[in-house]
Amino acid sequence: MRLSWRKTIAPLLIAGLVGAFALGEQLGAFADFNAATGDILMRWHVRDRTPPADIVLIDIDQASLDDPQMLDLAGNWPWPRQVHAELLRFIAPQKPAAIAFDLIFSEPDVFRPASDKMLSEAIGETRALLPMVVAADGEATPLRNLPPIMEVRAGPDAVPNAGLPLIAPKAIDPAAWRTGLINFLPDDDRVGRRYWINFPHEGWTLPSLPRRVAEAAGWSVPERDAIALHWYGKPFRHLSYRELYLESQKEHPRLPDLKDKIVLIGAAAPGLHDLRPTPLGASFSGPEILATAIANLSDDDWLRPAPVSWNLALGAIGMLVIALAFARRPNPLPIAAMLGLISLAVLLWAFQLLGKNIQWTPFSPLLATWLSFATVATGSYLRERRQRDHAVQMFARFLDPNVVRSLTMDGQLAKAETGSGQEITVLFSDIRGFTTLSESRTPEEVVTLLNRYFDLQVAAVFEQGGTLDKFIGDAIMAFWNAPVATPDHAERAVRAALGMSRALEGFKHELGEFGEHFDIGIGIHTGPAVVGFLGSSKRLDYTAIGDTVNLASRIEGQTKGVARILVSEATKNACGNVFDFIDHGEVTVKGRSQAVRLFEPRERP
Incomplete structure (x- = not known):
């Protein structure tokens, strides 16, 4: 059974610290510390005492x-x-x-x-x-x-x-x-x-x-x-x-x-x-x-010493407040600021009590509270660090490293790991003419060429802030607007497709005569989908599922003999007037009774 740091381990640790502090107070373990620090407060208090x-x-x-x-x-x-x-x-x-x-x-x-x-x-x-x-x-x-x-x-x-x-x-x-x-x-x-x-x-x-x-x-x-x-x-x-x-x-x-x-x-x-x-x-x-x-x-x-119960109460309450604060608000900076204000208020009150002939030395409970804060904050930091490193390792497979760093700094990784429904733009890209190419090359050469091709295509996706979902054989799936919110996700997907098309021309030039029959088809659709980590406890993939994904794949299948890039009407409308579009009419795709209108995007001069 996996124990929760915030709900189980931290409260147990605080309880142990409270018990150790109470025993130390009863045995006088902090007497010298309280006396020495109390001397500082005393010197401040008596400066003008006549x-x-x-x-x-x-x-x-x-x-x-x-x-x-x-x-x-x-x-x-x-x-x-x-x-x-x-x-x-x-x-x-x-x-x-x-x-x-x-x-x-x-x-x-x-x-x-x-x-x-x-x-x-x-x-x-x-x-x-x-x-x-x-x-x-x-x-x-x-x-x-x-x-x-x-x-x-x-x-x-x-x-x-x-x-x-x-x-x-x-x-x-x-x-x-x-x-x-x-x-x-x-x-x-x-x-x-x-x-x-x-x-x-x-x-x-x-x-x-x-x-x-x-x-x-x-x-x-x-x-x-x-x-x-x-x-x-x-x-x-x-x-x-x-x-x-x-x-x-x-x-x-x-x-x-x-x-x-x-x-x-x-x-x-x-x-x-x-x-x-x-x-x-x-x-x-x-x-x-x-x-x-x-x-x-x-x-x-003459000074009347404050009861020992004051220190016991302050220490126990302080450490319990730390536990509750971290349970509700794990960010340590506001907690440290709150603790600093409380400590200052306690010291000012102890200073005022000296004027009433009451000597209270609350330094050991304050020290215990700050040590509790440091202990729990360190534990929380290490736990968050492990979670963040784990999330970074997972998202690094799908996102541009710069995007992962942005997610890390903004504290959005934990939120990104949770599945949710949202509007995204999905891109499918598949190779045409791969069979002809593979017949004339050794398997090792084919793998090298495919890796080179995928590097170029993935670079175009990452350049536009896209999320690489997966490779399906020689096909690529990517999407936008998750885990990083991207208001112009449709426009970025289309720009990525145009960039992939340009990269393909350079790759075909590298292939020489074999590049004549090498091409790709790209389908893009914008709509709702569920995005998050899906799979078993041993194997998880960050992916998108839903009708939007299926339709983007079907649109890619309609590019053969029509255009290298086709987008749905929803994607065209989401792009506004950024691109020129050629209307290729309506088509009926597998799994949908309603016809889909497709458009070919072009860069505006």
């Missing part, structure tokens, strides 16, 4: 490290912790909503313990928040032993002896450990797109620094492990650590406007290596990432 004005970053920038005055007062990095204490006491009177360090004071200063003590006291006074990191390895600290001020919470299923290797601010008095985690949270491709809110471990929860800042500022905090960051294309407000600290050393300093602001103090100098890969760049400042998470919480505009 962060909140109430978040201020105090940067330990390169200028702060290199400034001569800072070198005189604080020395080389790392500075004595007294410097940070002095800065804290300088900005605290401005009543910021919260102050947080993005610096880990993990080791006590054994040479300047008084300096550490001053910072501990300043942190206690200002209630500044400190960062902490869960390390990749090291000695685990029992979570139940951490100070209550760290707000590490035990859930109902908490493991009593659970521990984590922590990098804590050991230079600061534990009584001032208002800490929050600042662990970088990379995706599988090592790019950071999320930030911890609550770090879970064996039933325990460690708060992140953005959560501690939000609670200090009085904001609501989502009860989830992490949030997807909604980035900003415009910069946060930045102040140089150097400028503030040197101002604090003056007798009459200018106080910065930090009232109700969130103040983050962190390392921004490239040499301090606090850089991470994010959707906005491969080397993004750690304090900027922290500030983004805090800003998202302040405005509650």
Whole structure:
């Protein structure tokens, strides 16, 4: 049983692709691809997105490290912790909503313990928040032993002896450990797109620094492990650590406007290596990432990922639409144009959703749909190519190669293969005097001469765009107006007959004395007939059948002793005034009760 590509194979292939896509989505096989392509959409979306004005970053920038005055007062990095204490006491009177360090004071200063003590006291006074990191390895600290001020919470299923290797601010008095985690949270491709809110471990929860800042500022905090960051294309407000600290050393300093602001103090100098890969760049400042998470919480505009079902639905619908489109309209160009418009609309909608804090990355279903299109289009093309090549091979036996190419380019071959009734003009040509010629030649010479004769006659048919039906012994049958529509088919048939007559004169000259008795008779009739491929599955011929064909053959038989070319009255009338015609009267032909009027065409001078 032969399977239909469009009705059977293509739908089965699409069904398989839909199943593979759905399984891949469920298993997260497209996560990295969606994330990377989503980054492109994100960068486009956030170009003009401005962060909140109430978040201020105090940067330990390169200028702060290199400034001569800072070198005189604080020395080389790392500075004595007294410097940070002095800065804290300088900005605290401005009543910021919260102050947080993005610096880990993990080791006590054994040479300047008084300096550490001053910072501990300043942190206690200002209630500044400190960062902490869960390390990749090291000695685990029992979570139940951490100070209550760290707000590490035990859930109902908490493991009593659970521990984590922590990098804590050991230079600061534990009584001032208002800490929050600042662990970088990379995706599988090592790019950071999320930030911890609550770090879970064996039933325990460690708060992140953005959560501690939000609670200090009085904001609501989502009860989830992490949030997807909604980035900003415009910069946060930045102040140089150097400028503030040197101002604090003056007798009459200018106080910065930090009232109700969130103040983050962190390392921004490239040499301090606090850089991470994010959707906005491969080397993004750690304090900027922290500030983004805090800003998202302040405005509650962190990104909510779209449900996985959206991608599943889009992919399944897209691939099914492809299957239906090819089933109804196999031309791939309109389908590709439609698919392009749909893809653009989906991307624009995903872009609009970012403004509503919904992150939808529809790239895997779009890719799956385009791959389905490419697969089905390729299969359809190969199938059409095979059909076309088959049809070309078949029609090349009957038509001038130029006509076959025209049919191919116009996409009419499939239509031409189907049998149909239409008006055509049929020409029959038969040899006179062939017996005399064959008696004087060897069989090989006769075949050579006949082939030469047929070449000349067929050339005349093809020159006028005719279809060569068949050779019947030494006779030729041809017709016009199929498979190529030819409005002047009667005129072309007559011109072909006149051309065959002229070619015959040249051929007779080649035969010499044997050409004296060599002649042809040509009969032409115009009328309805059924045209198409007829025969068995193993042998097909493109031919015409019907009374029109029979009458054209009978007319050819009436040429003996009358004229080399005779046409019916129907053909004469179809030619109009193009030729001169000699009326040879009416004749009765075999198989017809009604007489047929015959005419001999002549070229007009």
